[in-house]
Amino acid sequence: MHLVAMYDLLGKVYTDAVIQPIRKKNGFAALCRLIDRHTPCCRTAPIFIADRGFHAYNVFAHAIENGAFFVIWATDTKMRRLLGEGLPKGKTFDIRVTRHLTRSHSTIH
Secondary structure (H helix, E strand, O other), X not given: OEEEEEEEOOOOEEEEEEEEOHHHXXXXXXXXXXXXXXXXXXXXXXXXXXXXXXOOHHHHHHHHHOOOEXXXXXXXXXXXXXXXXXXXXXXXXXXXXXXXXXXXXXXXX
């Protein structure tokens, strides 16, 4: 079995989980389901914190569409692939990146 769980840091309790068969595990889909099912309390915007393996545009989009913030740890190589080569050289940084995603591979003239 593959388990992806949602944990409330302030309440110190697990609030939701997705269990998948190991042969059909998909961490991205599981985290997106958890984000979609999450109901914020007290009119606050949640912050989803995820470990390596959860960095994907679809996960980011689910968090943004649900009015949430996110922190997802990823290696430098994977972040450069997602965000581009123009990243600062320091160990930590906070930048805003804009990407336009399309399903088409055709060239626009």
